[in-house]
Amino acid sequence: MxxxxxxxxxxxxxxxxxxxxxxxxxxxxxxxxxxxxxxxxxxxxxxxxxxxxxxxxxxxxxxxxxxxxxxxxxxxxxxxxxxxxxxxxxxxxxxxxxxxxxxxxxxxxxxxxxxxxxxxxxxxxxxxxxxxxxxxxxxxxxxxxxxxxxxxxxxxxxxxxxxxxxxxxxxxxxxxxxxxxxxxxxxxxxxxxxxxxxxxxxxxxxxxxxxxxxxxxxxxxxxxxxxxxxxxxxxxxxxxxxxxxxxxxxxxxxxxxxxxxxxxxxxxxxxxxxxxxxxxxxxxxxxxxxxxxxxxxxxxxxxxxxxxxxxxxxxxxxxxxxxxxxxxxxxxxxxxxxxxxxxxxxxxxxxxxxxxKYNGKIPRQDMVVMLAVTVITIFSDLATAVIAGVILSALAFAWKKGTEADALIVDNPDGSRTYKLNGSIFFGSVLNFQELFSPKEDPEVVIFDFETAKVMDYSGVEAINTLVEKYEACGKKVILNHVGRYSMNLFKDARKITSIDKQKIEQPPHC
Structure with a gap:
C-alpha cells in the first residue's frame, strides 16, 4: 500500500x-x-x-x-x-x-x-x-x-x-x-x-x-x-x-x-x-x-x-x-x-x-440539435438548452427509427402469406407500420415474422394487437413467428389486455 x-x-x-x-x-x-x-x-x-x-x-x-x-x-x-x-x-x-x-x-x-x-x-x-x-x-x-x-x-x-x-x-x-x-x-x-x-x-x-x-x-x-x-x-x-x-x-x-x-x-x-x-x-x-x-x-x-x-x-x-x-x-x-x-x-x-465543417458531413438532425443548443445557451440558460437538446435528439431519433419500419411480403406455396417485418416497432413507427398490412385482401392465414424486427414498447404491442383483431374480424388466422425474448416478454406481460396469447406465437425448432 x-x-x-x-x-x-x-x-x-x-x-x-x-x-x-x-x-x-x-x-x-x-x-x-x-x-x-x-x-x-x-x-x-x-x-x-x-x-x-x-x-x-x-x-x-x-x-x-x-x-x-x-x-x-x-x-x-x-x-x-x-x-x-x-x-x-x-x-x-x-x-x-x-x-x-x-x-x-x-x-x-x-x-x-x-x-x-x-x-x-x-x-x-x-x-x-x-x-x-x-x-x-x-x-x-x-x-x-x-x-x-x-x-x-x-x-x-x-x-x-x-x-x-x-x-x-x-x-x-x-x-x-x-x-x-x-x-x-x-x-x-x-x-x-x-x-x-x-x-x-x-x-x-x-x-x-x-x-x-x-x-x-x-x-x-x-x-x-x-x-x-x-x-x-x-x-x-x-x-x-x-x-x-x-x-x-x-x-x-x-x-x-x-x-x-x-x-x-x-x-x-x-x-x-x-x-x-x-x-x-x-x-x-x-x-x-x-x-x-x-x-x-x-x-x-x-x-x-x-x-x-x-x-x-x-x-x-x-x-x-x-x-x-x-x-x-x-x-x-x-x-x-x-x-x-x-x-x-x-x-x-x-x-x-x-x-x-460538419455541415453536410453529419446527419442534418444532429446539425439542427447542435445549432439549437448553441442558440438557446446564448439567449436562455444552460439547463434549458441541454433539456431542449435532449428532447430534440430523442424526437429526431424516434422519427428516423419510425421511418425504418417496413415489411417484405412473401406468398407461401401453401397459400399463406408471410410479412417479414424489419425495424423497431414502437410509438414512433406504429402509424407507418400499420399501413403495411391489408387484412381484407390477405389470405386466410397470415404470418408475422419478427426475425429482423423487435417490439420495443406497449405502443408496439397494441399495434400488433390491433392488427390481429382486424384479421380475426375478417375470419382470418394470424401467427406470430420468430418473436424474440424481449418482445415475447412484452406480449406475455400484456396478455390480459390483448388478444395475443401463446397459441398465436410459433417459434421455429431451434428457438
Whole structure:
C-alpha cells in the first residue's frame, strides 16, 4: 500500500499543481465580482462563495482538476429571490439546493447524464464559449456617475493592445518553456507593465478595483444561520429557486466533467461529483454564500496550466482566500485587460471549431440539435438548452427509427402469406407500420415474422394487437413467428389486455 501511495505521489507535479491553482485564483476574481452584480449581492460575498464552494468541492470531487465557484447560472436564478425577499432567504435557498443535490447524488441519478448526446455537448461548448466572450465585453466599460460607458478612443486601443499582449504570451510562452503556466505569466507581466505605466507614464489602466467600484478586501468566511422562520411559507418561497438552481448547477457540473474527461482522457465519477456539489452548496448556505457550481472556463484554464489533481482545485480557492485577506493590494491593481486576454484564450480553446465543417458531413438532425443548443445557451440558460437538446435528439431519433419500419411480403406455396417485418416497432413507427398490412385482401392465414424486427414498447404491442383483431374480424388466422425474448416478454406481460396469447406465437425448432 505504501508503495502504491508513493508511486501516485511521485506522478504529481506539485509545482504545476500550485501554479495552476494560483492562475485560476486570479481568473476567478473578475468573474466572481461580475456575478455578485448579477445576483444583487456584495462582491466580497461572491468571492467568499468561491472560496467555500471551491474548497469543499475540491475535497470531495469526483473529477480531480475541476474548479467550482460562484457562477453566472446560479446568480441569474437567485437574483429574483434576493430582489424580492433579501439575503436571508437566499442563504436558506442555497442550503435547500445543497440538500437536493446531495439527494440526487446519493440516489445515484447521475447515470442519466449519459443520455446527453454528443451534438448537445458540441452545442453547449460552442454556446458557452460565445457566452464567455460576450460576458467580457462589460470589462471594456468604465464606471461613471449613473452607470458604465464604453471606453473610447485611445483608452480602448490601449486596452485592446494589452489584451493582445496577454493572448500572445499565453500562445507563445509554452513553445519556449512550460516552467510556469502561461496564463499566470501573462497576468504577472501585464500587471507589472500596467503598474509601471501608471507610475512613470501617468496613464491609469482599468483595474479589478475600478470594475468592482470598491477595494476588495475580506476575511475568513464565518459560520452563519439564516435568519428565517422555519415554516411552510418560507419553504414555499425558496423551493422553486432551490430546485431550479440545483438542476442548473448539476447540469453544468456534469457537462464540465465530461469536457474535462475528454481533455485528460480519464474518467471522473459523476455521482461523487454531484455529492461534492451538494456538500459545497450546503456549506455555502451555512457560511452566508450565494451558491455555485463548476466553472468550465476556469476548469479548462486549470487543466491547460498543468492542474490534474485535487491539489490545484484546492489551491485555487485557497489562493483566492489568501489574496482577499492579505494580498488585496495585488488583486486591486490587476488590469482588466490581462484577465480579458486569459478569458479570450479560453473562448478560443472551448469553441469546437471543427463543428463549422460538419455541415453536410453529419446527419442534418444532429446539425439542427447542435445549432439549437448553441442558440438557446446564448439567449436562455444552460439547463434549458441541454433539456431542449435532449428532447430534440430523442424526437429526431424516434422519427428516423419510425421511418425504418417496413415489411417484405412473401406468398407461401401453401397459400399463406408471410410479412417479414424489419425495424423497431414502437410509438414512433406504429402509424407507418400499420399501413403495411391489408387484412381484407390477405389470405386466410397470415404470418408475422419478427426475425429482423423487435417490439420495443406497449405502443408496439397494441399495434400488433390491433392488427390481429382486424384479421380475426375478417375470419382470418394470424401467427406470430420468430418473436424474440424481449418482445415475447412484452406480449406475455400484456396478455390480459390483448388478444395475443401463446397459441398465436410459433417459434421455429431451434428457438
Amino acid at each position: 505504501k508503495q502504491i501511495i508513493s508511486h501516485k505521489l511521485s506522478n504529481i507535479n506539485l509545482k504545476n499543481e500550485i501554479l495552476a491553482g494560483l492562475t485560476v485564483a486570479l481568473a476567478l476574481i473578475p468573474e466572481s465580482v461580475a456575478f455578485a452584480f448579477v445576483a444583487g449581492v456584495s462582491p466580497i460575498l461572491s468571492l467568499q462563495t468561491a472560496v467555500v464552494m471551491g474548497m469543499v468541492a475540491a475535497l470531495f470531487s469526483g473529477r480531480p482538476g475541476m474548479i467550482s465557484s460562484s457562477t453566472a447560472a446560479i446568480s441569474v436564478v437567485m437574483a429574483g429571490l434576493v430582489a424580492s425577499h433579501g439575503l436571508e432567504h437566499l442563504f436558506a435557498a442555497v442550503i435547500l439546493m445543497g440538500m437536493i443535490q446531495l439527494l440526487i447524488g446519493v440516489l445515484k441519478l447521475g447515470k442519466y447524464a449519459r443520455m446527453i448526446p454528443y451534438p448537445v455537448m458540441l452545442g453547449f461548448l460552442n454556446g458557452l464559449s460565445i457566452v464567455i466572450l460576450i460576458s467580457q465585453f462589460d470589462l471594456f466599460k468604465v464606471n461613471i456617475a449613473g452607470g458604465r460607458e464604453w471606453l473610447q478612443g485611445s483608452d480602448l486601443l490601449i486596452m485592446l493592445a494589452f489584451v493582445g499582449v496577454t493572448m500572445a504570451i499565453i500562445h507563445f510562452l509554452p513553445k519556449l518553456t512550460r516552467a510556469i503556466p502561461a496564463s499566470l505569466a501573462a497576468i504577472v507581466v501585464v500587471t507589472v507593465i500596467a503598474v509601471l505605466l501608471g507610475r512613470f507614464g501617468g496613464y491609469h489602466m482599468q483595474t479589478v478595483q475600478d470594475f468592482a467600484g470598491m477595494t476588495l478586501k475580506g476575511g475568513l468566511p464565518q459560520f452563519y444561520l439564516p435568519q428565517v422562520s422555519l415554516s411552510l411559507e418560507t419553504f414555499r418561497i425558496i423551493l422553486p429557486y432551490a430546485v431550479i438552481s440545483a438542476l442548473v448547477g448539476l447540469t453544468e457540473a456534469v457537462l464540465t466533467l465530461r469536457v474535462i474527461d475528454e481533455m485528460t482522457e480519464t474518467k471522473g465519477h459523476t455521482d461523487k461529483e454531484i455529492i461534492a456539489q451538494g456538500l459545497g452548496n450546503l456549506a455555502n448556505g451555512f457560511f452566508g454564500g450565494m451558491g455555485g457550481d463548476s466553472m468550465i472556463g476556469q476548469s479548462i484554464i486549470n487543466i491547460k496550466s498543468g492542474g490534474r489533481t485535487r491539489i490545484s482545485s484546492f489551491v485555487a480557492p485557497l489562493g483566492l482566500l489568501i489574496f482577499i485577506m492579505f494580498g488585496s493590494s495585488i488583486i486591486n491593481v490587476i488590469p482588466l485587460a490581462a484577465l480579458v486576454g486569459v478569458m479570450f484564450m479560453v473562448v478560443i480553446g472551448t469553441f469546437k471549431w471543427e463543428s463549422l
